[in-house]
């Protein structure tokens with residue numbers, strides 16, 4: 483067991499990049515991915531335990547809440563949470579805090595991966611992908627320094643009722659969005675989407691990707707597709723794709739990443 487453990491969910495790579503940047507400063511850190519069932523849940527031997535998660539519809543993505551319920555942390559451990567978001571932090575960290583009290587909270591905004599809702603470059607203030615990345619790296623470094631110093635920062639905003647409603651509604655909306663996932667004629671059957679899908683929901687049939695309905699809308703398949711062959715209908719067809727410029731599809735498929 484490493485001295486530090488960071489549990490992370492990431493769809494388009496922003497959270498994995500933040501987790502890696504924090505880990506590089508902390509050193510001796512395991513990043514345990516929560517895109518699917520985490521491979522490690524008993525981290526009672528870790529001195530620092532953190533969570534880096536994106537805001538999805540005001541709350542947590544996928545099965546993250548269920549996974550968090552299974553994680554065992556020493557009562558002596560220093561705990562922290564970082565939410566990545568494009569417009570607002572949401573209630574994700576408050577939800578994690580119900581199961582694992584967090585001593586330090588932070589939010590880091592980045593480009594938006596929710597392609598059907600907003601173009602990714604609609605940031606406040608407007609920033610290029612490179613500038614946004616630079617800002618995210620700077621903030622991750624600051625978080626890491628605070629975490630190394632075991633600073634206490636109870637920034638917990640009270641759970642915004644709008645975010646509570648939004649994240650509940652997401653339970654219904656997500657399957658509707660999932661049903662709209664389409665593969666167009668640009669598909670070359672490379673299989674990257676199938677490899678990336680955390681639910682095993684994509685198969686290659688007759689040289690083309692075929693998407694089922696068990697989808698949590700992480701959008702890794704759509705954002706990382708090398709030929710932009712996946713869309714969600716409507717606005718997403720013409721919108722530019724986005725994924726974090728520092729994260730490769732192979733890294734996103736890892737279950738555990740150790741950083742010395």
Ligand SMILES: Cc1cc2nc3c(=O)[nH]c(=O)nc-3n(C[C@H](O)[C@H](O)[C@H](O)COP(=O)(O)O)c2cc1C
Nearest residue numbers: 492493494495496497536539540568569570594595
């Ligand atoms: C399905 C979905 C829902 C999202 N909902 C929100 C939201 O409610 N508020 C927000 O500020 N950003 C929202 N976003 C944007 C992400 O939180 C943001 O892009 C984050 O950095 C993505 O992290 P990742 O690349 O690690 O997945 C959403 C993204 C997706 C894919």
